[in-house]
Amino acid sequence: MAFVAYSVRDVPKAREFYHGVMGLPIGDLDSEHWVEFNVGATAFGVGNGEPLGIQPGSSFAATFEVDDVAKERERLLGLGVPITEINESPVCFSAFVTDPEGNKFGIHQRKNT
Numbered sequence: 001m002a003f004v005a006y007s008v009r010d011v012p013k014a015r016e017f018y019h020g021v022m023g024l025p026i027g028d029l030d031s032e033h034w035v036e037f038n039v040g041a042t043a044f045g046v047g048n049g050e051p052l053g054i055q056p057g058s059s060f061a062a063t064f065e066v067d068d069v070a071k072e073r074e075r076l077l078g079l080g081v082p083i084t085e086i087n088e089s090p091v092c093f094s095a096f097v098t099d100p101e102g103n104k105f106g107i108h109q110r111k112n113t
Contacts, residue, residue: 004043004044004062005059006049007057007059008056011032014099015030021081024037025038035047044062056103057102058102060103064108066108070093073095083097083107094108095107
């Protein structure tokens with residue numbers, strides 16, 4: 001996978017959210033129009049996709065691995081970030097977050113096998 005991209009209107013605000021709140025490390029591209037974050041071998045980017053027909057706040061594709069979903073959920077709730085209850089499957093736990101523009105993404109923790 002080359003990258004995952006989310007459409008936002010306010011790139012600096014999205015940069016602060018994904019880097020400052022979510023802790024994603026900033027990659028090689030960091031401007032007021034487009035920011036990429038290093039997520040393993042894949043880049044996660046935010047920029048205004050309106051010229052490409054991608055409305056800000058309409059994305060829901062990324063899920064980020066965390067060490068402890070319950071702990072991360074409590075941290076985000078404490079910061080006022082909208083997040084669902086934790087869902088459990090036979091192999092993992094997950095919860096779903098809404099960013100400041102309305103885009104949704106997951107946080108995920110694999111169960112120990």
